[in-house]
Amino acid sequence: MSQRVLELETKVRTPECDVIERQYRDNLADLKLVVAKEYSTGIIGGDDTTMFHHMGPEKKRRSLSDKDARLCETLLRICVHIIWLALGRKSFNQIELELHRLFKSETFNCVEHAINSGYLAKMTREERRVLIGQCVRKDKKLHICSPLINEVFCDRRIDYRLLGLGVIEYPELPARLQYIYQAVAGPESDIRESGVSLGIVGHPRANFDTMLHPLVVPAAKSKSRVMSQSLQSNLDQSKISTKSSTTTGSTKKIYEDIILPHVEDEEPEFPPEFPHTPLPPRRCSETQRRRWQRRLRRLLRAGAPRTHSHVTK
Template sequence: MDSVTMDYYEQMCDTDEDDEESMRIYEGGHWTWDEKIQGLNFVSNNPGTETIAVKLPKKPPTGTIQFRDNIDIMEQMRFRRRYQRKIKVGQLDVVTLQDVKDIALFTAPVTLLSPKLINLLHIPTTERFIRALIFCCQYYLQIAEEMANRMKEQDTKIRTPACDIIEKEYRDNLADVRLLVAKEYCTMIMGGADTRRFHHMGYSKRKHSLSDRDARLFEMLLRMCVQIVWLALGRKSFHHIELEVNRIFKSEIFNATEHNLRTGYISKMSKSERNVLLGCVKQGFKLNTCSPLMNEVMCERNIDYRLLALGVVKYPELSPRLKYMLLAIASPEEELMNLGVTVGVLGMHRSLFDIMLHPLPPISAKSKLKSSIPSGVTASTKSASSISQKSQNRIIFPCIMLPPKERKESYFPSEFPIDRETPRHCSEEQLYRWQCRLIKLLRPRYSSCLHRSSNYPDSIPMK
């Protein structure tokens, strides 16, 4: 899109300035949560000012949730102007996890969003959790494709003892990568570290268990994570990602995605594929069956104890394998490409993608499109999206190359380190933008009334 067309859409977006003017009434205060009305209260810092309340839906949907994928140019310009992360002076213009989260939040249905979910997505533990999930799904798809090719080669090649060694290495790598997700997930469900305020028994864990609300919050988080992982992996293999994420979190019995799609992909796997891809599976009674993530933590195998606190505890010495995993889940995105670490599109230059992180076509395809359009006519959304669809077939990020395990076993030291890694704080500016957008979207649907505010840990200071 040329500069003239871009300026035209920028001017068209200026017609929505009245929406921004309406948000100025919320300056000089903060938002709090009211348990009685299940809604947000705006508390002004000026004494004597009345409180504005906005009610939220009591029960978010738990069925099929559709995100918007075909965003028109007007919406893209509005997103870039108001909600896209702004590059600071001296900062590299690369794709970060915040960029992917911003697109997922912008395209999510309003019924899925809630203040708790937005706050939960902007804490360091959840950032490590999502980074580890992207890393895990990318490596799973990579190994699944490799195993499918190996099974095809068995028709013309003889299986040797070296095949068992290679497949055992794949299985161990997948188990360690799943463990990176499992340790963060355990922290979240137990309410540890910065997730205490989201615990189902309250911040001090002394209230009655709100299991229904907790289940719905994590159901929304899981659906949001599937969308984030799909975006971070270049919009490829959505159903594979959704099936695998639901399987490792809910087990095969409670995999709602598999029950809806009825693919039967596990039954179609060979014995070798199941041993490599499914990991540590322990079947039990339906209600007592643990998810594969929990099984990885409690699996009877040699697990390096440093994996269980990677990114949280600062270890004095790490093997090249553990350093690679640490960089994948906790290092700044600006350093990923220089260090040779692959986590989807994270760390790649944003100039390689459009506003909604669609991979841009090569320069030759761009020139062909420009030459085929008459002068004075801009490219349509359909033609641009078709070229973007073709560009998705090419590999946009390299494969994961995990360093091998150390031959010597790691024993427990005489004393464990107590120093903690410096947490990477999320963008408070983006958090504030998405909370304000949620309030702006909900105000036309829910009536406003006057209520007294109540203190809640999730209050957001207004800037």
């Protein structure tokens, strides 16, 4: 949208601009609704988040608001870094600001309060209409809802199947919902084959170094030259990330654009009864989980003071 606003400064605005920007707004709204579904599940302690609820699995304990706040902040920080890495280490500040705004609203965006960038006030009317959306509700500070929760209770046209993607097995899905399902709940090995783009997610691990910097190394080079070129690519990548947005467009893209299929003009038909067959849950790899546990134990042992080595677990 920033690039589009810059282009519109030297071009004449036409009715087709409203159509394109409305598509952008609908795409963002549907994606925010999918995130809001998972966020709402975590808030109420549903599905596999029950054990993390701040009032206990049965919701009968006294509310542990401090523990809940720490868990929320930790998850947000992890999400910011995952998105930043997946999108090729670009626009960290924008990702952090927007993610905190989505989960906390403009009023409680602590990152914006700390750096005072004023990025929302600097937006043009067209940018606000697309990025903020049409589901913003103004209320008193104590009763205000985050933009994600507003998406759940918005009165716009919503395909009801969006709220069941990855949970319920639907008999037939249009191309748009198939794309979103693959991005949300599909196996990572099928992402590239299905034409879905999630940044570097789904790309072969061998194409990246330990810090997930892209590697472009001919196979004929020796191991020492491979290591030196890996270090050089890391330095080049850090230099590229510090350049302005006008020069980043000339760098080679490491992932495809994220383009959602268009919305079907026909309204979705409501079946006589909704499907009851749940999709099988996709658990993490048991081998990978044990590797992370062993790594965590090694880090804890390495960081423990020697004087307290006799203390039991």
